[in-house]
Amino acid sequence: MDELIEYIEKSLPLSEEMKRDLVKISKVKHLEKGEIVLSEKSHRKIQVFVVSGCLRSFYKSEKGKEHTLQFAIKNWWISDYITLFSNANSIMCIESLSYSKVILFEEKELDKIYKQYPTLAMVQRVGLQNRIAALQKRILGLLTLSAKEKYQRFLDEYEFFEKVIPNYQIASFLGITPESLSRVRKEIALS
Amino acid sequence: MDELIEYIEKSLPLSEEMKRDLVKISKVKHLEKGEIVLSEKSHRKIQVFVVSGCLRSFYKSEKGKEHTLQFAIKNWWISDYITLFSNANSIMCIESLSYSKVILFEEKELDKIYKQYPTLAMVQRVGLQNRIAALQKRILGLLTLSAKEKYQRFLDEYEFFEKVIPNYQIASFLGITPESLSRVRKEIALS
Numbered sequence: 001m002d003e004l005i006e007y008i009e010k011s012l013p014l015s016e017e018m019k020r021d022l023v024k025i026s027k028v029k030h031l032e033k034g035e036i037v038l039s040e041k042s043h044r045k046i047q048v049f050v051v052s053g054c055l056r057s058f059y060k061s062e063k064g065k066e067h068t069l070q071f072a073i074k075n076w077w078i079s080d081y082i083t084l085f086s087n088a089n090s091i092m093c094i095e096s097l098s099y100s101k102v103i104l105f106e107e108k109e110l111d112k113i114y115k116q117y118p119t120l121a122m123v124q125r126v127g128l129q130n131r132i133a134a135l136q137k138r139i140l141g142l143l144t145l146s147a148k149e150k151y152q153r154f155l156d157e158y159e160f161f162e163k164v165i166p167n168y169q170i171a172s173f174l175g176i177t178p179e180s181l182s183r184v185r186k187e188i189a190l191s
Numbered sequence: 192m193d194e195l196i197e198y199i200e201k202s203l204p205l206s207e208e209m210k211r212d213l214v215k216i217s218k219v220k221h222l223e224k225g226e227i228v229l230s231e232k233s234h235r236k237i238q239v240f241v242v243s244g245c246l247r248s249f250y251k252s253e254k255g256k257e258h259t260l261q262f263a264i265k266n267w268w269i270s271d272y273i274t275l276f277s278n279a280n281s282i283m284c285i286e287s288l289s290y291s292k293v294i295l296f297e298e299k300e301l302d303k304i305y306k307q308y309p310t311l312a313m314v315q316r317v318g319l320q321n322r323i324a325a326l327q328k329r330i331l332g333l334l335t336l337s338a339k340e341k342y343q344r345f346l347d348e349y350e351f352f353e354k355v356i357p358n359y360q361i362a363s364f365l366g367i368t369p370e371s372l373s374r375v376r377k378e379i380a381l382s
Contacts (some may be wrong), residue, residue, distance in 0.1 A: 128319040135326035
């Protein structure tokens with residue numbers, strides 16, 4: 001839990017009381033490679049803070065094809081944001097791609113903490129705003145970038161985890177076919 | 192300005208003081224078709240609430256191609272969310288696609304109001320969360336839907352404005368070519 005406290009304290013010094021209340025609602029978990037943290041159709045509303053390792057959220061189509069929405073590495077949050085703030089059951093799965101250490105929070109408990117500590121809510125607000133900027137950037141990338149540019153941006157962000165993440169997941173995250181991904185990799189290797 | 196107050200009051204009853212402070216920082220504008228509210232490379236940080244009409248935000252690539260990130264109709268907010276919360280200049284343009292009535296806010300002023308009235312900040316937080324859900328849904332749509340499904344989802348959301356929005360803008364919003372859009376429309380007309 002120290003890792004999260006340290007991370008939050010980059011933006012906001014926490015009182016002992018705040019730290020205690022945060023620890024009280026958190027659950028540290030060690031995940032094996034392939035372990036599922038959230039299943040689709042679950043009624044659970046959780047947010048996951050990644051301490052180490054790599055997780056991904058994905059959507060499985062009716063035909064069984066997996067579409068990767070997000071990867072998350074150290075100091076990132078991951079959740080099924082489409083249903084997190086609603087009453088609907090989850091539509092995404094979250095799985096661990098490596099041995100990972102995470103901190104789990106129930107959304108309901110986090111919400112209470114934000115109401116109790118408005119300064120913490122402010123930090124969360126900045127987090128939400130940053131997420132919006134990142135998501136818009138991702139949409140713009142999907143609309144405007146070539147397969148090669150998408151892959152290069154992916155490398156910039158997730159460099160260390162390229163070896164951990166299977167090719168078909170990278171391709172599905174970029175919205176390109178695995179064949180395009182191979183082609184782009186060859187192009188980059190030759191350039 | 193009454194329209195925004197009415198809209199906010201669906202979530203939160205506003206005191207006379209809150210209303211007065213909101214009005215003080217707002218600027219009602221009537222826009223002509225084609226009028227630009229925010230230009231690219233602007234240092235302005237504004238959020239636009241749409242009272243009536245239709246606006247869009249778009250990014251112009253180096254080659255001059257326009258990529259539509261968002262349309263906004265009655266009761267929606269629109270802004271360049273990629274740069275709004277940062278120090279960077281805007282990278283998007285926002286233009287009016289019809290005769291529109293909007294309410295403009297400087298982000299700095301809104302921020303002050305949220306600090307002054309924590310209950311209003313709560314309403315904004317829910318707004319941010321809904322935006323995150325909508326953006327994730329859009330990404331999932333871009334990754335998983337066929338051209339036909341994308342267009343049908345667009346019709347569900349923006350039905351009344353289909354006539355106002357030029358074809359190339361709809362296509363660029365959906366991430367498909369104008370030719371695909373024509374094909375899909377014919378398919379739907381024939382089915």
